[in-house]
Amino acid sequence: MLYQSYDMKDPHQAAVPADNVNNGLYGQDILSVKQFNRQLLTYIMGVADEMRALVKRFGKANLLDGKILANLFYEPSTRTSSSFQAAMLRLGGRVIAINEVRYSSVTKGESLPDTVRTLESYCDVIVIRHPEVGSAAIAAKAARKPVINAGDGPGEHPTQALLDLYTIADELKRLDGLKVAMLGDLKYGRTVHSLTRLLSLYDTEFYFVSPEILRMPEEILQELRQSGHTYHEFEDVHDVISKVDVLYVTRVQRERFDDPDEYERVKDYYVIDPEVMSKAKQDMILMHPLPRVYEIDMRVDDDPRAAYFRQMENGMYIRMALLAAVLGKA
Amino acid sequence: MLYQSYDMKDPHQAAVPADNVNNGLYGQDILSVKQFNRQLLTYIMGVADEMRALVKRFGKANLLDGKILANLFYEPSTRTSSSFQAAMLRLGGRVIAINEVRYSSVTKGESLPDTVRTLESYCDVIVIRHPEVGSAAIAAKAARKPVINAGDGPGEHPTQALLDLYTIADELKRLDGLKVAMLGDLKYGRTVHSLTRLLSLYDTEFYFVSPEILRMPEEILQELRQSGHTYHEFEDVHDVISKVDVLYVTRVQRERFDDPDEYERVKDYYVIDPEVMSKAKQDMILMHPLPRVYEIDMRVDDDPRAAYFRQMENGMYIRMALLAAVLGKA
Amino acid sequence: MLYQSYDMKDPHQAAVPADNVNNGLYGQDILSVKQFNRQLLTYIMGVADEMRALVKRFGKANLLDGKILANLFYEPSTRTSSSFQAAMLRLGGRVIAINEVRYSSVTKGESLPDTVRTLESYCDVIVIRHPEVGSAAIAAKAARKPVINAGDGPGEHPTQALLDLYTIADELKRLDGLKVAMLGDLKYGRTVHSLTRLLSLYDTEFYFVSPEILRMPEEILQELRQSGHTYHEFEDVHDVISKVDVLYVTRVQRERFDDPDEYERVKDYYVIDPEVMSKAKQDMILMHPLPRVYEIDMRVDDDPRAAYFRQMENGMYIRMALLAAVLGKA
Numbered sequence: 005m006l007y008q009s010y011d012m013k014d015p016h017q018a019a020v021p022a023d024n025v026n027n028g029l030y031g032q033d034i035l036s037v038k039q040f041n042r043q044l045l046t047y048i049m050g051v052a053d054e055m056r057a058l059v060k061r062f063g064k065a066n067l068l069d070g071k072i073l074a075n076l077f078y079e080p081s082t083r084t085s086s087s088f089q090a091a092m093l094r095l096g097g098r099v100i101a102i103n104e105v106r107y108s109s110v111t112k113g114e115s116l117p118d119t120v121r122t123l124e125s126y127c128d129v130i131v132i133r134h135p136e137v138g139s140a141a142i143a144a145k146a147a148r149k150p151v152i153n154a155g156d157g158p159g160e161h162p163t164q165a166l167l168d169l170y171t172i173a174d175e176l177k178r179l180d181g182l183k184v185a186m187l188g189d190l191k192y193g194r195t196v197h198s199l200t201r202l203l204s205l206y207d208t209e210f211y212f213v214s215p216e217i218l219r220m221p222e223e224i225l226q227e228l229r230q231s232g233h234t235y236h237e238f239e240d241v242h243d244v245i246s247k248v249d250v251l252y253v254t255r256v257q258r259e260r261f262d263d264p265d266e267y268e269r270v271k272d273y274y275v276i277d278p279e280v281m282s283k284a285k286q287d288m289i290l291m292h293p294l295p296r297v298y299e300i301d302m303r304v305d306d307d308p309r310a311a312y313f314r315q316m317e318n319g320m321y322i323r324m325a326l327l328a329a330v331l332g333k334a
Numbered sequence: 335m336l337y338q339s340y341d342m343k344d345p346h347q348a349a350v351p352a353d354n355v356n357n358g359l360y361g362q363d364i365l366s367v368k369q370f371n372r373q374l375l376t377y378i379m380g381v382a383d384e385m386r387a388l389v390k391r392f393g394k395a396n397l398l399d400g401k402i403l404a405n406l407f408y409e410p411s412t413r414t415s416s417s418f419q420a421a422m423l424r425l426g427g428r429v430i431a432i433n434e435v436r437y438s439s440v441t442k443g444e445s446l447p448d449t450v451r452t453l454e455s456y457c458d459v460i461v462i463r464h465p466e467v468g469s470a471a472i473a474a475k476a477a478r479k480p481v482i483n484a485g486d487g488p489g490e491h492p493t494q495a496l497l498d499l500y501t502i503a504d505e506l507k508r509l510d511g512l513k514v515a516m517l518g519d520l521k522y523g524r525t526v527h528s529l530t531r532l533l534s535l536y537d538t539e540f541y542f543v544s545p546e547i548l549r550m551p552e553e554i555l556q557e558l559r560q561s562g563h564t565y566h567e568f569e570d571v572h573d574v575i576s577k578v579d580v581l582y583v584t585r586v587q588r589e590r591f592d593d594p595d596e597y598e599r600v601k602d603y604y605v606i607d608p609e610v611m612s613k614a615k616q617d618m619i620l621m622h623p624l625p626r627v628y629e630i631d632m633r634v635d636d637d638p639r640a641a642y643f644r645q646m647e648n649g650m651y652i653r654m655a656l657l658a659a660v661l662g663k664a
Numbered sequence: 665m666l667y668q669s670y671d672m673k674d675p676h677q678a679a680v681p682a683d684n685v686n687n688g689l690y691g692q693d694i695l696s697v698k699q700f701n702r703q704l705l706t707y708i709m710g711v712a713d714e715m716r717a718l719v720k721r722f723g724k725a726n727l728l729d730g731k732i733l734a735n736l737f738y739e740p741s742t743r744t745s746s747s748f749q750a751a752m753l754r755l756g757g758r759v760i761a762i763n764e765v766r767y768s769s770v771t772k773g774e775s776l777p778d779t780v781r782t783l784e785s786y787c788d789v790i791v792i793r794h795p796e797v798g799s800a801a802i803a804a805k806a807a808r809k810p811v812i813n814a815g816d817g818p819g820e821h822p823t824q825a826l827l828d829l830y831t832i833a834d835e836l837k838r839l840d841g842l843k844v845a846m847l848g849d850l851k852y853g854r855t856v857h858s859l860t861r862l863l864s865l866y867d868t869e870f871y872f873v874s875p876e877i878l879r880m881p882e883e884i885l886q887e888l889r890q891s892g893h894t895y896h897e898f899e900d901v902h903d904v905i906s907k908v909d910v911l912y913v914t915r916v917q918r919e920r921f922d923d924p925d926e927y928e929r930v931k932d933y934y935v936i937d938p939e940v941m942s943k944a945k946q947d948m949i950l951m952h953p954l955p956r957v958y959e960i961d962m963r964v965d966d967d968p969r970a971a972y973f974r975q976m977e978n979g980m981y982i983r984m985a986l987l988a989a990v991l992g993k994a
Contacts, residue, residue, distance in 0.1 A: 063730030063788070070393025072423055074416065083782055086734065086760050090786035093732055093758040098423040100416050101431070101761070114625035117632075122413055122624060125647035126420035128393070294782060295774035302777075317785035400723025402753055404746065428753040430746050431761070444955035447962075452743055452954060455977035456750035458723070 007219065007237035010229055029329035033144040034152040037162045037198045042205050049170050051325035051334045052318070059094055059321070067333040068097035074127040075101045076119070077154070078134040083294065083316070084154050084164075088131045091323035095333075100127060117146030124149040129331060132156075150330035158194060163326060164293060165198035167319040172203075172250055174318060175289045175311055179203075185211035185244050188254035188274050188299065190220040195293045196254060200224055210235035211244045215270050218260060240273040245283045251276070252291045255299045277301035284309065291315055337549065337567035340559055359659035363474040364482040367492045367528045372535050379500050381655035381664045382648070389424055389651070397663040398427035404457040405431045406449070407484070408464040413624065413646070414484050414494075418461045421653035425663075430457065447476035454479040459661060462486075480660035488524060493656060494623060495528035497649040502533075502580055504648060505619045505641055509533075515541035515574050518584035518604050518629065520550040525623045526584060530554055540565035541574045545600050548590060570603040575613045581606070582621045585629045607631035614639065621645055667879065667897035670889055689989035693804040694812040697822045697858045702865050709830050711985035711994045712978070719754055719981070727993040728757035734787040735761045736779070737814070738794040743954065744814050744824075747976070748791045751983035755993075760787060777806035784809040789991060792816075810990035818854060823986060824953060825858035827979040832863075832910055834978060835949045835971055839863075845871035845904050848914035848934050848959065850880040855953045856914060860884055870895035871904045875930050878920060900933040905943045911936070912951045915959045937961035944969065951975055 029044075040048075058065045073092040077085050080103065089099045102123075116134075120143045123130055132143050133154040140153035140160075155161040173179050184203060186196045190212055200210065200220070210228065212220045212235060219237060228235050238244055245251065256274045261267040276290065281304055284290075289311040292300055296312070304310050328334040359374075370378075388395045403422040407415050410433065419429045432453075446464075450473045453460055462473050463484040470483035470490075485491040503509050514533055516526045520542055530540065530550070540558065542550045542565060549567060558565050568574055575581065586604045591597040606620060611634055614620075619641040622630055626642070634640050658664040689704075700708075718725045733752040737745050740763065749759045762783075776794075780803045783790055792803050793814040800813035800820075815821040833839050844863060846856045850872055860870065860880070870888065872880045872895060879897060888895050898904055905911065916934045921927040936950060941964055944950075949971040952960055956972070964970050988994040 070424075072420055082762055082779070086762065086783060086786055089760045090732055093760070094730075100419045100423070102412055102416065103433075103763075114627070115632075118625060119412070121643050122646045123416060125643060126416055126650050295778060297774070302775075313781050313785060316782050320786050400754075402750055430749045430753070432742055432746065433763075444957070445962075448955060449742070451973050452976050453746060455973060456746055456980050 005239040006243070007216070007239065009234075009236040010225070011234050029326070029334070030332040031150060032330055033140075033147075033150055034162055034326055034330065035140050035144055036153070036160050037165045037201050039162075040166075040202065040205075045166075045169065045202070045205065048166065048322070048325050048329065049173055051329060052170055052321040053174075055094075055321045055324040055328070059324075064094040064096055065324075066096035067328050068092065068095040068331060071095075071097040071128040071331055072126065073097055073099045073327070074123040074130045075099055075103075076123065076130055076132045077101075077103050078132070078139075081133055081155065084133060087316070087319045088152075088154060088323050088327075091320050091327055094320070095324055095327060097128075097327070116142050120146045120151070129327060152326060152330070155194075158192070160198060161194055162198060163319070163323055164195055165202050166326070167315065167322040168195070168199045168252070168291065168293070169202045170322050171291060171311060171315040171318045172289070175314070176249060176287075180207040182206075182249045183209045183211060183247055184250040184252065185213055185241070185248040186220075186252045186254070187213045187241055187276075188256050189218045189260065190214040190254075191218040192260070193254050196252065197221070197224055199252065201227070204228055204231050204233055208233060211238060211248055212236070213238045213241050213244055213273070215239065215256060215261075215266070215273075217266075218256065239270065241276070241280060242273070242283070245280055246285065249285065249288050250291060251284065251288065253296070253299055254293065255297060275299055275301065276304060278303050278307070281307055281309065335569040336573070337546070337569065339564075339566040340555070341564050359656070359664070360662035361480060362660055363470075363477075363480055364492055364656055364660065365470050365474055366483070366490045367495045367531050369492075370496070370532065370535075375496075375499065375532070375535065378496065378652070378655050378659065379503055381659060382500055382651040383504075385424075385651045385654040385658070389654075394424045394426055395654075396426035397658050398422065398425040398661060401425075401427040401459070401661055402457040403427055403429045403657070404453040404460045405429055405433075406453065406460055406462045407431075407433050408462070408469075411463055411485065414463060414649075417646070417649045418482075418484060418653050418657075421650050421657055424650070425654055425657060427458075427657070446472055450476045450481070459657060482656060482660070485524075488522070490528060491524055492528060493649070493653055494525055495532050496656070497645065497652040498525070498529045498582070498621065498623070499532045500652050501621060501641060501645040501648045502619070505644070506579060506617075510537040512536075512579045513539045513541060513577055514580040514582065515543055515571070515578040516550075516582045516584070517543045517571055517606075518586050519548045519590065520544040520584075521548040522590075523584045526582065527551070527554055529582065531557070534558060534561050534563055538563060541578055542567045543569070543571050543574055543603070545569065545586060545591075545596070545603075547596075548586065569600065571606070571610060572603070572613070575610055576615065579615065579618050580621060581614065581618065583626070583629055584623065585627060605629055605631065606634060608633050608637070611637055611639065665899040666903070667876070667899065669894075669896040670885070671894050689986070689994070690992035691810060692990055693800075693807075693810055694822055694986055694990065695800050695804055696813070696820045697825045697861050699822075700826070700862065700865075705826075705829065705862070705865065708826065708982070708985050708989065709833055711989060712830055712981040713834075715754075715981045715984040715988070719984075724754040724756055725984075726756035727988050728752065728755040728991060731755075731757040731789070731991055732787040733757055733759045733987070734783040734790045735759055735763075736783065736790055736792045737761075737763050738792070738799075741793055741815065743976070744793060747979045748812075748814060748983050748987075751980050751987055754980070755984055755987060757788075757987070776802055780806045780811070789987060812986060812990065815854075818852070820858060821854055822858060823979070823983055824855055825862050826986070827975065827982040828855070828859045828912070828951065828953070829862045830982050831951060831971060831975045831978045832949070835974070836909060836947075840867040842866075842909045843869045843871060843907055844910040844912065845873055845901070845908040846880075846912045846914070847873045847901055847936075848916050849878045849920065850874040850914075851878040852920075853914045856912065857881070857884055859912065861887070864888055864891050864893055868893060871898060871908055872896070873898045873901050873904055873933070875899065875916060875921075875926070875933075877926075878916065899930065901936070901940060902933070902943070905940055906945065909945065909948050910951060911944065911948065913956070913959055914953065915957060935959055935961065936964060938963050938967070941967055941969065
């Protein structure tokens with residue numbers, strides 16, 4: 005079922021924002037994908053390429069020898085925390101991992117700005133994950149040293165979007181002229197919102213596939229219309245699988261549905277198994293931010309188009325690039 | 335309201351203990367402020383100055399390359415734990431952070447001496463924080479390698495007192511001839527007790543400001559009389575603010591009061607805001623061990639006299655100095 | 665009380681498996697003691713000797729500079745976790761310690777293979793401790809990089825058995841011709857099962873001392889008979905203490921007994937105090953995997969035959985040897 009389609013006459017008119025030349029991330033915070041333009045993205049992805057080459061060849065670089073990262077996680081996230089830690093360690097830096105914030109100063113009533121000002125007296129850069137929207141910005145305002153947002157609840161998770169974009173570029177060797185499908189919970193999915201915003205800097209045709217109740221928010225669709233992008237909204241992945249260059253999967257949670265029958269009716273539209281993949285293009289890629297549960301069948305893992313574990317690895321290179329950049333060593 | 339004043343005729347008679355020349359901290363434990371005399375303090379603060387210079391210039395020193403710190407925290411303390419970790423990492427050493435002791439061998443019934451003897455078979459130095467008085471001494475007795483007390487409940491927290499003293503010296507460029515006020519919970523405050531003992535090695539005039547029920551313990555006042563120090567006890571910070579060179583703030587907790595009316599009556603005597611600071615000397619400093627809640631108004635943070643975040647940073651330099659000293663690399 | 669004795673006519677017939685020459689641990693997983701033959705054990709213990717020499721002389725080696733260990737602990741174990749961390753750090757490598765798995769991706773429903781495949785995209789080697797038998801093998805199957813089993817519930821804990829064997833070799837300077845007693849809970853004791861299997865590669869005479877209800881499983885006794893080893897089963901340590909070269913102690917837990925009277929009757933048979941040690945050979949050694957509670961009296965700690973803290977330290981050297989070997993740097 006096609007919910008809606010917004011078609012540009014000439015997709016090449018897709019409005020790409022004028023580049024505001026500023027590759028100088030040195031000393032900057034990384035809070036939102038809105039900070040990035042095409043030039044800056046090209047630059048960061050180029051640095052990530054170099055990081056990959058260094059890691060493959062030497063295991064590490066020594067760019068951040070003597071630097072300390074405070075990895076401040078107010079909610080657990082093994083994956084993101086480990087990725088930032090590995091990025092810092094592979095740059096020759098050191099890490100103070102603060103994972104038990106629930107038991108720490110914070111529970112003694114301390115404000116986030118005080119925690120951040122204390123940590124920056126020991127460290128050179130702060131990565132923060134926090135369940136509340138805007139917390140990373142509050143931390144960044146308090147700190148004189150760079151702060152990187154590793155997810156502020158339903159807010160942003162910019163390094164995830166950057167690694168997603170980098171994976172598309174790395175796998176398909178271009179970012180313009182692609183048909184990209186996003187699947188699953190598009191209403192609450194922070195990940196797909198941010199990636200859509202980054203992809204809207206390129207000539208992308210979007211396919212949004214979700215249950216009716218979990219469609220992409222109107223705010224984002226409006227942004228796409230304003231920037232002159234073509235998009236289509238579908239209910240069932242089978243309607244788009246043969247057309248797209250990228251299929252980005254997220255989970256549809258049963259809890260989102262008031263009506264269990266409705267969940268039962270649609271749930272198979274959002275599960276990728278070998279049968280679905282058999283209809284996909286040979287040179288497309290299948291992505292997922294992980295962790296996945298049932299929404300991608302494990303039998304798909306060995307399909308060369310399954311890019312999600314390579315996507316994880318790319319997260320480390322992008323985070324290496326960002327850490328090096330904000331500390332002036334990229 | 336002045337509770338009491340003990341005045342020396344000639345403050346210059348303030349009895350300073352004869353220095354017991356022993357700068358050799360190599361292989362020693364750091365358990366109590368009572369281990370320190372003026373000469374040793376001068377030495378450690380000098381090393382801390384050097385550590386600061388190294389960090390500012392190079393980010394780190396390589397003095398402890400190949401050394402491992404076991405950071406053994408039986409209760410959470412993000413601030414102290416991070417400070418010790420940063421100190422070790424900036425010295426080129428490595429850290430094993432053991433924060434989840436509640437789930438560890440200890441909960442299997444293991445004794446503290448066994449835990450310490452196990453850890454020292456892997457590590458070169460142990461930092462321990464434990465909720466029970468005397469635990470650090472028990473650990474030190476079991477270990478052949480140096481043990482540093484990072485707080486043993488209501489007992490001691492010597493590195494806090496050392497960083498406090500170092501901050502006064504660093505900010506005011508002297509330790510003799512100062513008027514130092516301590517504010518808040520002086521009865522239960524481990525921090526103010528230890529700092530008072532260190533300052534009593536110098537020609538200090540003390541101003542103790544607290545609710546009646548939270549006055550400085552008689553044991554400490556007696557020590558001050560014996561060492562010939564002048565002190566004054568007040569109820570309200572407004573009575574002392576214009577006179578002092580140092581105002582050291584700690585929190586007055588509502589829970590300490592049986593009578594809520596009494597808490598309401600006095601609570602504003604222990605809150606430092608811009609109005610209070612307007613009456614203070616221009617070259618005084620405002621200190622706090624952090625975390626703070628309401629007892630220092632955040633609008634004071636930008637006052638150049640607000641030294642509490644610099645105090646945090648000094649904690650790292652003092653801990654670098656101590657780690658280097660006990661490992662024979664200072 | 666002697667339960668049973670199985671005597672070989674000629675102990676020198678003890679069947680030692682033919683060595684399958686394969687010292688190439690490079691890229692291999694370490695999952696079970698069954699992977700090891702005498703030649704491989706000799707090799708690993710030789711590397712451990714070199715690691716000890718390096719640590720004693722330099723504090724560390726730089727063999728694993730640029731390598732990252734993911735230390736993935738699904739259940740807490742300060743001792744084993746710290747030992748692996750120290751081993752990696754002393755080899756010049758770095759560690760990402762993942763201790764809070766209960767709050768992590770896993771609790772979001774992620775499968776162990778996905779967690780492992782994610783971690784290996786950041787790291788070079790994975791150490792895993794998990795409460796379920798077979799979990800380490802599942803992890804190893806998913807991973808392309810080496811996985812080391814640090815205990816999979818009632819399954820195996822091969823590095824413990826290797827450090828136990830290494831301690832016997834290091835202390836007594838031989839592995840053939842020894843009388844080895846194992847004491848305590850021999851039914852459920854993963855440690856004694858694995859060590860028995862390793863010792864059965866040598867000409868060992870076994871003394872198993874346990875309550876009737878906690879005797880060594882028939883499966884292991886059968887293996888010993890098949891490999892031609894002599895063993896004796898006793899109820900009381902007093903019956904064996906004067907004969908043995910090694911006494912390996914584990915705890916007898918009260919909870920194992922349905923009948924509290926039976927526990928009271930036998931419990932003193934499994935407590936080693938100075939009086940028991942007074943009957944032991946002068947050149948024997950007393951071992952324990954730790955943590956210990958009451959089963960070895962602390963007054964025994966200063967007895968030179970008490971080898972359990974040296975045993976801990978040996979754990980670090982054995983783990984250094986294994987990490988270096990699987991990463992191709994031994």
